[in-house]
Amino acid sequence: EPEVTQTPSHQVTQMGQEVILRCVPISNHLYFYWYRQILGQKVEFLVSFYNNEISEKSEIFDDQFSVERPDGSNFTLKIRSTKLEDSAMYFCASRPNRVNGELFFGEGSRLTVL
Amino acid sequence: DQQVKQNSPSLSVQEGRISILNCDYTNSMFDYFLWYKKYPAEGPTFLISISSIKDKNEDGRFTVFLNKSAKHLSLHIVPSQPGDSAVYFCAASGLGNKLVFGAGTILRVKS
Numbered sequence: 001e002p003e004v005t006q007t008p009s010h011q012v013t014q015m016g017q018e019v020i021l022r023c024v025p026i027s028n029h030l031y032f033y034w035y036r037q038i039l040g041q042k043v044e045f046l047v048s049f050y051n052n053e054i055s056e057k058s059e060i061f062d063d064q065f066s067v068e069r070p071d072g073s074n075f076t077l078k079i080r081s082t083k084l085e086d087s088a089m090y091f092c093a094s095r096p097n098r099v100n101g102e103l104f105f106g107e108g109s110r111l112t113v114l
Numbered sequence: 115d116q117q118v119k120q121n122s123p124s125l126s127v128q129e130g131r132i133s134i135l136n137c138d139y140t141n142s143m144f145d146y147f148l149w150y151k152k153y154p155a156e157g158p159t160f161l162i163s164i165s166s167i168k169d170k171n172e173d174g175r176f177t178v179f180l181n182k183s184a185k186h187l188s189l190h191i192v193p194s195q196p197g198d199s200a201v202y203f204c205a206a207s208g209l210g211n212k213l214v215f216g217a218g219t220i221l222r223v224k225s
Contacts, residue, residue, distance in 0.1 A: 004157070031211060033212065035215075041217070042203075042215050042216065042217040042218065043158065043203060043215040043218075044215070045212045045213070045214065045215075048211055048212050050211075055211065056211070056212055091157050091158070093157075095211070100145070100146035100163075100165065100207060101163075102148055102160035102163060103160075103213055104160070105150075105157035105158045105159070106157050107155075107156055107157045108155070108156070108157050110155075
């Protein structure tokens with residue numbers, strides 16, 4: 001069964017460093033998302049991406065964050081200068097079309113900022 | 115911003131009994147609702163969904179009920195099994211294409 005894959009599974013970084021989290025969405029999907037879950041809290045929407053541009057973003061997704069689909073298969077989330085509060089599980093998700101339906105989530109990338 | 119609320123942080127149920135997980139929402143523009151199951155260190159896994167034009171959707175042991183006037187939905191699991199022990203998230207979507215999640219309910223099924 002096709003699945004969303006994410007790398008790395010765990011990354012430890014120093015505060016102020018840049019981090020890139022990578023995702024390979026399901027191949028025929030058109031809508032892509034990043035969510036995050038700080039330990040013990042809810043799963044929060046960060047950004048959605050369609051047709052090579054951001055379609056919606058949350059207040060969390062400030063200028064320190066960016067997304068890119070550089071080669072038609074990978075979907076990346078970059079955090080330019082990490083802060084302690086960026087420590088969280090980051091989930092990539094994809095959906096085949098805009099019509100209501102479930103999002104398919106990856107296993108997540110745990111980011112630890114020291 | 116708590117548009118989707120799961121007021122019970124945890125629920126403990128005996129194996130074989132019914133588990134009922136509840137969810138309330140405030141945004142009347144939501145028209146599609148989903149339940150996800152999540153194990154530690156894994157991504158959320160889709161369980162079941164319901165459109166706002168329906169009031170019930172059933173899939174095996176899982177049934178979701180929607181009460182639009184009360185802005186309330188519930189997930190029933192019958193019979194509950196130990197493997198059902200996980201965190202259950204309610205989610206909703208409306209005009210935008212994102213999902214808004216509740217805080218989750220930890221379900222423990224005791225054998």
